[in-house]
Amino acid sequence: xxxxxxxxxxxxxxxxxxxxxxxxxxxxxxxxxxxxxxxxxxxxxxxxxxxxxxxxxxxxxxxxxxxxxxxxxxxxxxxxxxxxxxxxxxxxxxxxxxxxxxxxxxxxxxxxxxxxxxxxxxxxxxxxxxxxxxxxxxxxxxxxxxxxxxxxxxxxxxxxxxxxxxxxxxxxxxxxxxxxxxxxxxxxxxxxxxxxxxxxxxxxxxxxxxxxxxxxxxxxxxxxxxxxxxxxxxxxxxxxxxxxxxxxxxxxxxxxxxxxxxxxxx
Numbered sequence: 001x002x003x004x005x006x007x008x009x010x011x012x013x014x015x016x017x018x019x020x021x022x023x024x025x026x027x028x029x030x031x032x033x034x035x036x037x038x039x040x041x042x043x044x045x046x047x048x049x050x051x052x053x054x055x056x057x058x059x060x061x062x063x064x065x066x067x068x069x070x071x072x073x074x075x076x077x078x079x080x081x082x083x084x085x086x087x088x089x090x091x092x093x094x095x096x097x098x099x100x101x102x103x104x105x106x107x108x109x110x111x112x113x114x115x116x117x118x119x120x121x122x123x124x125x126x127x128x129x130x131x132x133x134x135x136x137x138x139x140x141x142x143x144x145x146x147x148x149x150x151x152x153x154x155x156x157x158x159x160x161x162x163x164x165x166x167x168x169x170x171x172x173x174x175x176x177x178x179x180x181x182x183x184x185x186x187x188x189x190x191x192x193x194x195x196x197x198x199x200x201x202x203x204x205x206x207x208x209x210x211x212x213x214x215x216x217x218x219x220x221x222x223x224x225x226x227x228x229x230x231x232x233x234x235x236x237x238x239x240x241x242x243x244x245x246x247x248x249x250x251x252x253x254x255x256x257x258x259x260x261x262x263x264x265x266x
Contacts, residue, residue: 003069004187007057008050008077010086011039015046019092019262022078022116023049024101026123026245027188028146028153028177030056034098037169037251042259046091050077052100054184056176061184067195071107075115094262096120098247099219100188103128103195106227109204110197118207118265120258123216123244125223126230127196134193138186145182153177159215159243169248201230207265208234211257213242213249235261 009032011023021042023035031049033056039047052070053061065073074095081087095116097105102124109119140148154163154174163170208231210224221238228236237257242249 001065001069002063003072003076004053004061004065005059006050006053006073006077007059008048008081009057011036011047011049012042013046014044016088017091018044018046019094020046020048020087021258021262022074022093022095023047024074024095024097024104025050025052025055026099026101027052027192028055028149028180028185029098029173029245030176032056033169033172033176033248034245035247038247038254038258041251041255045259045262048081050074052184052188054181060181061187064187064190067103067107067191068111070104070191071111074104074108075112078115092117094118094120094265096122096258097124098122098245099124099128100192103192106197106201106204109206109208110200113205116206118209118262119204120209120211120261121224121227122211122246122254123213123219124210125219126198126201126227128192128219131193134189138189138193141182141189142186146177146180146185150174150177156218157244159213159241159249162243162249173245173248198226198230201227201234202232204231206233207261209257209261210234210236211246211254212236212238213244213246214238214240215243218244
């Protein structure tokens with residue numbers, strides 16, 4: 001196990017004094033495909049989206065990693081951006097992540113409590129699924145590649161009618177899954193298999209917004225409510241007409257929710 005190397009893409013730039021949103025991906029997606037539409041609508045924020053190992057612009061992982069190590073990778077990414085002058089030390093930092101990226105957000109709240117002013121956890125949970133199912137999916141993808149989970153992912157990711165209505169957005173997301181490194185994807189599944197911070201939510205001291213899509217069968221509203229109830233500064237929200245990839249499915253609603261939350265988070 002080791003801290004993986006990850007890369008990020010700046011999706012918008014609101015200027016040198018603007019707050020910065022570090023946006024995290026869902027398993028199988030690239031940060032750009034998932035977050036570009038929301039970033040374009042999130043006025044007043046610079047948005048930087050990171051990619052999971054072997055997804056998007058990030059190199060494939062040579063070894064497995066834990067959720068703690070993924071959170072460390074994000075923290076190092078932020079530190080490197082500050083050192084390079086891409087982010088000013090004076091700029092306010094917020095985090096939002098979807099599904100696996102949301103789990104990383106909870107881990108960041110536990111392990112790096114002073115890095116982000118607030119956390120938005122979208123379509124995620126303090127524990128997602130069960131270990132046996134994740135291990136089985138990891139084995140399938142290792143042996144058959146990510147195309148083996150393409151149809152199932154499309155069924156989980158999108159609310160009814162989205163693929164037909166938004167052909168470009170859905171194609172970009174499904175292509176990012178098809179192009180993902182199969183071994184890195186499997187390592188992500190194993191990180192999710194071991195992830196469970198339900199008993200530690202009260203340790204997170206920054207404000208947290210837990211968001212779910214009204215049609216999300218993977219991480220339903222009860223998952224968001226558990227986070228909101230467990231974190232001292234937690235709250236939850238439901239986005240209508242969306243399933244598991246809220247920022248891509250409902251970018252206007254997502255931008256409004258996040259912008260309001262980040263601006264009022266204390």
